[in-house]
Amino acid sequence: MTSGSKAQFALSALAGVVAGASQAYLLVFINRSLEDGQRNASALAVSFFGLCLLVFFSGVLSVTLLSRIAQDNHYNLRLRLSRCILSTPLKDLYSCGPQRLMAVLTDDIGSIVQAQDAIPLLFVEGAKLVAALVYLGFISYKLLILVFGFLVFGLTSWHLLQRWARRWLKLAREADDALFGHYRAITEGFKELKMDARRRRAFLDRELRETANMIRTRRNKASLIYALAGRWSQSLYFLLIGAILFLPLLGEQVERESLTGFTLTVLFIGAPLAAIVNVTPALGKGVAALKNIEKLGLGASAEADVGTGAEAIDLVSTPSTLELVNVSYRYPEAEGSRGQHLGPLNLRIAPGELVFVTGGNGSGKTTLALIILGLFSPDSGELRLGGQPITQQQRDAYRQNFSAVFADAYVFDSLLGYSNDELQARVEELLVLLQLDDKLRIENGRCSTVDLSRGQRKRLALLSAYLADRPFYLFDEWAAEQDPVFRDFFYSRMLPELKARGKTVIVITHDDRYFHMSDRLLRLTMGQIEELRPALAASA
Numbered sequence: 001m002t003s004g005s006k007a008q009f010a011l012s013a014l015a016g017v018v019a020g021a022s023q024a025y026l027l028v029f030i031n032r033s034l035e036d037g038q039r040n041a042s043a044l045a046v047s048f049f050g051l052c053l054l055v056f057f058s059g060v061l062s063v064t065l066l067s068r069i070a071q072d073n074h075y076n077l078r079l080r081l082s083r084c085i086l087s088t089p090l091k092d093l094y095s096c097g098p099q100r101l102m103a104v105l106t107d108d109i110g111s112i113v114q115a116q117d118a119i120p121l122l123f124v125e126g127a128k129l130v131a132a133l134v135y136l137g138f139i140s141y142k143l144l145i146l147v148f149g150f151l152v153f154g155l156t157s158w159h160l161l162q163r164w165a166r167r168w169l170k171l172a173r174e175a176d177d178a179l180f181g182h183y184r185a186i187t188e189g190f191k192e193l194k195m196d197a198r199r200r201r202a203f204l205d206r207e208l209r210e211t212a213n214m215i216r217t218r219r220n221k222a223s224l225i226y227a228l229a230g231r232w233s234q235s236l237y238f239l240l241i242g243a244i245l246f247l248p249l250l251g252e253q254v255e256r257e258s259l260t261g262f263t264l265t266v267l268f269i270g271a272p273l274a275a276i277v278n279v280t281p282a283l284g285k286g287v288a289a290l291k292n293i294e295k296l297g298l299g300a301s302a303e304a305d306v307g308t309g310a311e312a313i314d315l316v317s318t319p320s321t322l323e324l325v326n327v328s329y330r331y332p333e334a335e336g337s338r339g340q341h342l343g344p345l346n347l348r349i350a351p352g353e354l355v356f357v358t359g360g361n362g363s364g365k366t367t368l369a370l371i372i373l374g375l376f377s378p379d380s381g382e383l384r385l386g387g388q389p390i391t392q393q394q395r396d397a398y399r400q401n402f403s404a405v406f407a408d409a410y411v412f413d414s415l416l417g418y419s420n421d422e423l424q425a426r427v428e429e430l431l432v433l434l435q436l437d438d439k440l441r442i443e444n445g446r447c448s449t450v451d452l453s454r455g456q457r458k459r460l461a462l463l464s465a466y467l468a469d470r471p472f473y474l475f476d477e478w479a480a481e482q483d484p485v486f487r488d489f490f491y492s493r494m495l496p497e498l499k500a501r502g503k504t505v506i507v508i509t510h511d512d513r514y515f516h517m518s519d520r521l522l523r524l525t526m527g528q529i530e531e532l533r534p535a536l537a538a539s540a
């Protein structure tokens, strides 16, 4: 919280307390006018309506300010969490899984916001309750002790029931993660599920149904316990009123006026008590959501700030030698399989070299690419640029040296940071070069469409990489989805042209027809690099 929002919070909390306390004070007036009849009626009326105005304005002020703070927090939370995800190392992100992240970004943020929305109500209702209890103390401290006894017993038993309900809610929330995984399967595996009725049935009737049913059962249990807790507290409340009304039967002498005032006040506290009891589940869900976010550990091992990246871009180096020295990397072990291991890898790529990397499926080419790009930190060994080891703090700056197109390239519908009048001419030129000019337009940095074929999407990703135009280029099986003509154009024209411009280019490829175009050909086998065609300079 900034000091401005702290002051706003303090003011709104104060207004909430004033609103609640003055509502309770209205009760004193009501009680007094009932006791006094028409005596002092005009003086009481002035104070009464004055107090009504105070209740109105302080209530509006408190709720508005606190809602505004809640919205500010919501806004900050969305931004902070997104920034936090982007500063998390890729390895940690892989181990969270995309479905958990989606559940956090949708469900958990929503729960936190609902909890924050409940806070203004807590202040107003809490203040009403406290003020009413103070008034009860003035009327009769003995009866106040009785009320306290009931409150402590009621709240303790209610709290235990709440805890039980929250346990079920927590289990339901865990199943939500699995549900998001199924939703992903529906959207991303839509075609496969549509094509095979047997598979679709198994998916809908077993996987999805089981998870959805588990969530339904767990949430139902939580709701039942919440309902029990609610009814239980209400029953206790009536029991309390009964106890006060019928105390004389137990031989306890209480004045009639005190009894009336007391009963009226106890009836009055029913509403704030119920309101507090009703908003508590929202608070519980909010706390559980916060714990979920904490449990992901996002940002715990955060890399240097990846905020705007402006500071990092200033560090882009001129072409330099890239080295991997005794680098090794292991994927975390999964159930039933040992984590794949790469290394130790030693590699030196000189500025301006065109290096092809090949190897069988699963040999570790993409993993090597992710290490070279600084997206995976090696478990041991180091990465050096221009002879300088890359530290954890420099990793984001280091990554800014690369223009990369991944095998599963994501295509943004805008150029994000690469749209200005100067670049527009280059964009037009690239659209023609990549034969996309009859498919889409890019105006003010926004693409007219990204509904393109896979090959075309890869070309659009290449356009983005060209616009960034860093000293290093890395392509992971870029040409795999291109037609023979364009594939030839890529290897015979585009790669030599990049090399001629002094770029260091690393190409992961299975296209053996073009292996001769490279300066060096590396092969990965079982996580080890083998040099098939050494650098011309080295072999000379």
Ligand SMILES: Nc1ncnc2c1ncn2[C@@H]1O[C@H](COP(=O)(O)OP(=O)(O)OP(=O)(O)O)[C@@H](O)[C@H]1O
Residues within 6 Å of the ligand: 094, 331, 332, 340, 359, 360, 361, 362, 363, 364, 365, 366, 367, 368
């Ligand atoms: N996220 C991951 N978690 C655990 N293991 C992984 C993960 N990604 C890849 N692996 C394992 O690491 C090994 C190397 O994978 P990688 O994607 O680097 O291979 P590749 O050579 O690029 O394969 P392909 O030619 O099929 O693209 C594989 O055996 C794979 O099982």
